[in-house]
Amino acid sequence: MGLFLGRSIILLLGLFALPTLLGDFWAYQLGLYFLYSIAALGVGICWGQAGFLPLGQAMFLGIGAYLSGFSLIHFQDSFLLLLLLPAAALIPGFIAFVIGLLVFRGHLESGPFFALITLALSLLTFQIATNWVDVTGGFNGLGGIPSLPGLEGFESLYYVVAAVLTISIGVVAWIIKAPIGVIWRGISENEKRLTFFGYDTAFLKALAFGISGVLGGVAGVLYAPHQGLVTPNLAGFILSAELLIWTAVGGRKTLFGPVIGAILVGSLTAELRDVIPIWELMVAALFIFVVLFLPDGIAGWPERLFQRVLGRRFSGDEVNLAVKIGQKSPELELASCSLSIGTVDILNQLSFRIAQPGIYCLIGPNGAGKTSTFNAITGAVKTQAGSINLDDESISGFQSHDVAMRGIGRKFQVPSILPNLTISENLRTALWGGRCSLMDLFHYTPLNWTNTINTDLKERFPFLIEENKPAKELSHGEKQVLELSMSLLGEPRLLLLDEPCAGLSSEETDKVIDTIRWIRSTFDSTILVIEHDMTLVKDIADQVIVMHQGAVLAIGGVKDIQKDSRVREVYVGVSI
Amino acid sequence: MDPIAVTIALNIIYEITTLFVIVLGLAIVFGLLKVMNLAHGEFIMVGAYAAYFCQDQGWPYIMAIPFALFIAAILGYLIEFTLIRHLYRRPFDTLLVTWGLSFLLREVIELVYGKGFQSLSNPIPGSIDVLGEPYPSYRALVMVIAILSVLVLWVWYRRSLTGARVKAMVENPELARAVGIRVDNLARHTFVVGTCFGALAGVMLAPLTRVEPFMGLDYILTSFFVLVVGGVGTILGLSSGAGVIGGVQSVVSNLFGETSGYFGVLLIAILFLWLKPNGLISRS
Amino acid sequence: MLNGKKTSRRTVLKATLGGAALAAAPGLIKYANAASDFKIGLFIPLSGPAALFGPSAKNCGELAIDEVNKSGGVLGRQAKLYIADAGVPPAEAAKSAVRLMLRDKVDLIVGNHDSAVRQAIVGAVKGKIPYVYSPVYEGGECSPNVFMLGETPQQQLMPAIDHFAKTKGVKSYYLIGNDYVWPRVTNKLAKKYIAAAGGNVVGEEYIPFGPANKFESAVTRIKSAKPDLVVITLVGGDNVNFNRTFAEFGLDKNISRVASLLEENTLMGVGAESSGNLYSSMAYFANIESAENKAFVSSYKAKFGAKAPVLNTLAESNYAGIIFGAALTNKTGSTNAAKLAATAEGLTVSTPTGAVTMRNRHTDKNMYLAKCNGTQFKIAKVFNKVPSGQTCT
Structure with a gap:
């Protein structure tokens, strides 16, 4: 636990040092990709851990951002924000959980149908955001969103984003090493087996989707003040697809894969898109290559290597559970x-x-x-x-x-x-x-x-x-x-x-x-x-x-x- | 008879039959090989560009058919050999790889022809009379071809030896292999047939629509929705899927406007995916 | 597993730093070499659905820079172009704007893209540097230090509808557009002009923006509504599909169409067979018969060859945007926001579309009604110095 906190603090200090090292623009650019990587962590949980593919993850980012945008516009500087902003992050998670529960209860397998449902839902969200002009501002977006109270300019927001990213990584690290992580990986391997051990796998998968929804929501909540503008694209297919590419390239099964993917591919794309004309072609080819030959992505190989070298270690005394067999013979x-x-x-x-x-x-x-x-x-x-x-x-x-x-x-x-x-x-x-x-x-x-x-x-x-x-x-x-x-x-x-x-x-x-x-x-x-x-x-x-x-x-x-x-x-x- | 009603009815039939033509290749590949080919729309695009190439060379339009088939077969073969065959039992990975592939195909066409619109002239201009109402003749022809192809395909699948082999491969690949069916070859041919049908759809639709590198995106989603609603594996299922999606689109659009029609299609698709993922009619 | 984590964190840091150093290097070199340039950030669509205009827009940008430099540069400095992709989601464009502003330290931004991206850029730049927004749009932008060159719905449709009513006796109108802000605002105003011209609207419909659309139903509805004129505010591929379907059903023979965003490339897609009785109302066509345009076209061909991407209104607006921005800065003598605003009011600059005069940070400009003749435009009517109808102060 102490070690865990210590590492998080080192990471945080490292992130805090970046703007000084790299300058304002990188603080802004990295801030944006940090936000995306929070959402990508969610994709990692669904796809890398629990084994189902969310094709419309940007939807939750979008919902979170619109909710956060309304709150900031209408309750600027009010204490209500302390309630509204967390709610704006949790609501997408709740929506995701309910969707997951409804769908997974219906059919057990996590196959492509779920992926297509999330895709269709994200298209639906995009259309609603485009057409519901009175509320969302339509295609041109919900503009004029003020920054978080007391944090003017994106330089100061960077620190908030970096802190939230560190916390998110810490939370996800905790979760995927906790029993629930093992169970999720088990579900992705052999869901049927787990149901016969008494696991309500539909519920547990919905839980994974819900948590990924919260991570999307958190990213959205920060996106609104970071950008000052929320447009329907944010909820649409392109960002969903990018989240997937980033997660795949970084390494969906690893903790840092989605984060590295989002930051590395994202910022390289931003830098090189205008310079290398066939950049998109290269990304497409890289993506195919990774899916075919590197299922663990860029982060997979180093993470495994170090696991090999250093081994694993569990501390703590064994807890012997009381045996329950023989309490009552079944009829x-x-x-x-x-x-x-x-x-x-x-x-x-x-x-x-x-x-x-x-x-x-x-x-x-x-x-x-x-x-x-x-x-x-x-x-x-x-x-x-x-x-x-x-x-x-x-x-x-x-x-x-x-x-x-x-x-x-x-x-x-x-x-x-x-x-x-x-x-x-x-x-x-x-x-x-x-x-x-x-x-x-x-x-x-x-x-x-x-x-x-x-x-x-x-x-x-x-x-x-x-x-x-x-x-x-x-x-x-x-x-x-x-x-x-x-x-x-x-x-x-x-x-x-x-x-x-x-x-x-x-x-x-x-x-x-x-x-x-x-x-x-x-x-x-x-x-x-x-x-x-x-x-x-x-x-x-x-x-x-x-x-x-x-x-x-x-x-x-x-x-x-x-x-x-x-x-x-x-x-x-x-x-x- | 009300002339507008006639046209609306023909429009709905046109919508459904063209959907059928568009989905056919995808249905073959998805239904028989369980490969979710997200690059299917790009094969339609390749077909359309093949037709454009023929027009550019001054060849008669009919030449576009063999030419597009030729190109699509080569492409399909290469892609199956390099990518798809590694992925027959990895559904997510096929989804992702073919999606990456769709980018590649678009970029390649863009490198050759640029991003601009190409226009193909209508091979059969003018209109014919349907119940006293003029209807564009090329559209009428497309409908007839679509309906004929349903029938031909149905008969072929039922009667032919290849049909039986494909069925055997789908039901039980191990057993099929054991009785001497060369499953790998058959799968490759099936994939190539799928890409060829995609290209044919492209040739048929090119004169009726915009032709540009991104046109494939227009078709891929609705195609999947049709498959999901109709159910995989039968021609009847495919037709009913096309009927429901095309019908909902046309009817809701006519009643409440085009945007509502689009919402309607999305909702129907979500409901089916959720509640009836095997579709209206599915084998087994 | 716990131990694996530490190393991954190191990996991420190294990777990030490495990537950052790699990516930041070109920026640093630019600083060192070009301190005295007058830097112009140019947003053009290089990817996405509008990427088709990228090459011609880029050419026009370079041509404008050449000409600005030939006539002495800006504030005595050589003008230099910094191109950014505007065909990306708004957040990415905003990021590019910040990069141009903080890292490349551009003095002026010229942009050619949709309104969502414009809002994102305005939000990121916050009026710190002047921003010339050049394409056709729905109007309503009044943020400080932003200057609009593009035609507004009033310029596109008020004189055109009046012209159709008077010369062709058009009485009934059908409005069709994509379902988003620009078409809806345009049509709201169009209805006013139609009423003023004594006509009536027999149908109005919107097609979803984003998905692939088919137009059989819409064309059938138009067929039964029997309007004299269809006012089209569809964009891109939808514009092509609609017009092809329209002609295929034979409606082109009796019903005229006027489109608000039909330029040379889109007309190529529509094709010669489908462009009968089709008009386009815009501020620029490549074959405008004016001395300014002839000079522009010939220098474009001289620089980029006869096979260069075809000229069109969006590309020309880039050229005009840079010429205008340079003229505005030169006349002001600085890039101070307050001074620029003062100089801008009433400033007249010569562009390929004719002289444009800025009023209320929009321009009064010549408008052209062109009739399609195959895949070529033929100017049918010129309206001189049409006001924008905008009221920014």
Whole structure:
């Protein structure tokens, strides 16, 4: 914390020294690009961290600037400004948050549709600003905006802008290193996985968009007095596009990338545009080059290099969390659940009930609907008929994260991890799921959280100790184990494992089975396992559920199932 | 029949059919390859400039068609080879790269022809009678060609082997590769077909509009809106998208003025993107 | 990660300082060499939609500087041009203005761009140096130390509408323009002149400014409204598209059109087939038959060759702006704002469009009504010394 403040103060002093070194004009020019880079920081959060592309970010700058302009014109020198200007910065953030929530709730993926919506919204804002002449001054702009009270001329405003930029960088630095930053990067990697840990990803993405909106708003609030004029262009597509170029060239995934991009590309463009006739062509080519070959931008390489050399360091004592498993065994009941896609029945009046802790193996031939059963329970698909109850509460129609929050964890058949995050980030993401409050996500303390399962898992699987290794560098077996560990860390009351041993060596299989047993015995949990390997089933199952054609064929102990004639019919030629 | 009503009706049909022609190339590339080609408008521009080149050489207008196809095919091939093929599974990156590409193409045309307006003379001046009302003949021809191309394309896509292969590639590239379809080549050809349709649209529309380096920007946004509203992957979807966007534009403009028409299009597009991102009619 | 941050900060500082030093160097060299020049900052559109006028505007700027220097410079000093791009967003233009003012220390700014950029420049310069704004605009600018050379709606339309009413018996008018300040202000005044000329407005509509527009619906509405004259305040590409569609629907044969911003390049886009009965009302056309213009055109061709970018009103206004600014400064003997304002009132300067006289910081000037003949203009009527109707004090 002390170090953090210290660095911010050094940065601030450096920025304050610039006008003396470079002269008035650069104070003015840099002031403007500092403003843009505040907005670009927001683009970095959305695109570099949370993984969705905002194509209309200038809209928030524009809204903030108009609001700030009105306030300064109509309440010049009034104390109300102390309220109005912060409000002018927060309102764009609120708008962004609401837009984000509405859109992301509608569809989970962050694909190009969101980008196009923001683009259309920014065009809309531009047209409204152009046509609503009485309020905005129309195309010619809202002019005659006075400077901030007591700060005449752009020289003095420079210091305000530099201070706000430093604060913004500090805040963003804090945020992206806090748990929320890890979660955002996780969302951009594998959003679905995070919903099954209990994260309301739509909300968290909206939050990222909201914060970027505030940063845009802050830039806008300062832009109005800096320029004395707000025109519709400010909200339009061109500036939005430039913010994107700057962020991409600087390095969208880095903290300083957007800032460096805005200041460097921005001021070089201003200087060279009139000198080099093909400047725009060069910027376009550079942009393509960066997108293709330098996804981390200019700032990416140095930032990574220094990370390598100096390593990372987390201080503070580990906080051991109380274990919650075993508090109450779940009662799960599926009653006549049906699901069909087109003319194919996937689930057909599926009913079963699990009330006692234990290991339940779900078996059945391919296409019996085993994975679909998991999907139905976890809210990944909606059944068309029937109901799913957990502890007397109907959870059918719930979203995946709501189901997860009720203590149902899931491991997928193909290991679903966060490939570009480190092992420790993968594990933390799972550990935080369902435990972090919104406030915790912005705090550093969860970085030190651990629990006994975590410690134990690291003893069982030593590769988990290599904290800083990106998860994508793990072998297939290790990925399986990593995902299994992640689904255990959430301490679910009901754990759904989809072929946890697929593709594992026999040694690894033994360890995994041992782990499952350990969880079962230590925490008295309920575990539902899809498994094809009958030897394994015989080995671990307390109960076996046999599925066939989307319905339950038989339930019972291993011995009963082996005797069941219907089961033998389905498994012709297979020895069970 | 009220003569003005006839003209208004024809205008709406013209609006919709030209939208269809404009979007076609984009729909092929976006629908089949999932490449959001923001440089599509620039291929339309290239087509228009190809037509201008032909006029400048004193060639008959019909010559512009093969010439534009030739240029667009070469360009499309080069661009697919150097840029696009690296990006088939990186949707944001294609969006950004093609956007950068649109700058490049504009700048290149500007270096050759300058920033000024070029004017193409109307290959079929005069007008024909539609229900007793005169209507510009070239426009009428454009409409007919547009409607015919819908039909031809529909039949081809349904019946032809290539159509089936493209469908296979889209549904499951792995499987398509496994059954011996050369997915890389097919993707490249598909992209080139998309750019060629863009250039053809340029040739068709050049005599009706301004021709200058920035003209591509006119088309790209509405094109995406049409795709979004209509839904990707079917010709029916494409037509209904063109119908809704063109219809809203024309009807709202006629009732409340052109600015409201533009607002209407933006709002419809936002609503669809938000609430019905797969559009009116989508495959699967 | 915490450690990575420090280094990045260093990187940003180094990068910024390095970039700054690199970029500031040419400025420093300029200081050293040219302390005694009279520096004129010239804003012309080099990028953006108006960039098409960039090359001709730049040529005209250089030509004007040559001529000013040939006749002894400004205040006994050699005039020197500092060009800045005006085709950028207002904030960027304001920044260039500050750069010209603080770093290059220009003595005078001449600008040719839209009103949004003008407001930004006025806001940045704050009257500290004189600023000559040269293109056609809607009127209403009265900020201190700003001088307007361009024609106002009154100059463009009052005599022209009167002329159409009297000589061609025009009675009904249709107004179409882009949806922003200039067309709306122009049409508001046009309606007054139409009423004064005894005509009536049968339709008025605005097309959004910014997106791509099509004009089938508008042309159909005009067709059913059957006006005698369409008054056009569309700009750029919209102006081209509208006029092409208009002619394609065959309306050009019976309905006349007069445009307020139709110059040589736009007419090229409209094309010969679509320019029947199309008029343009402006203060300058490249083929005005006056001694001043002939001299101007021939020196332009002599300097830049026969294939130089075509002359047009926006380019000419740059030339006029520099000539005017130099004459004003020379006559005043300094660039003191109060003295300039005093000298400006009543100052007459000869420009290619004819002699212009400044009143209320706008100019009385000759206006021309030209009829399109293919892709050429043919002057149909000259109105001498039309007042601007502006009342700045």
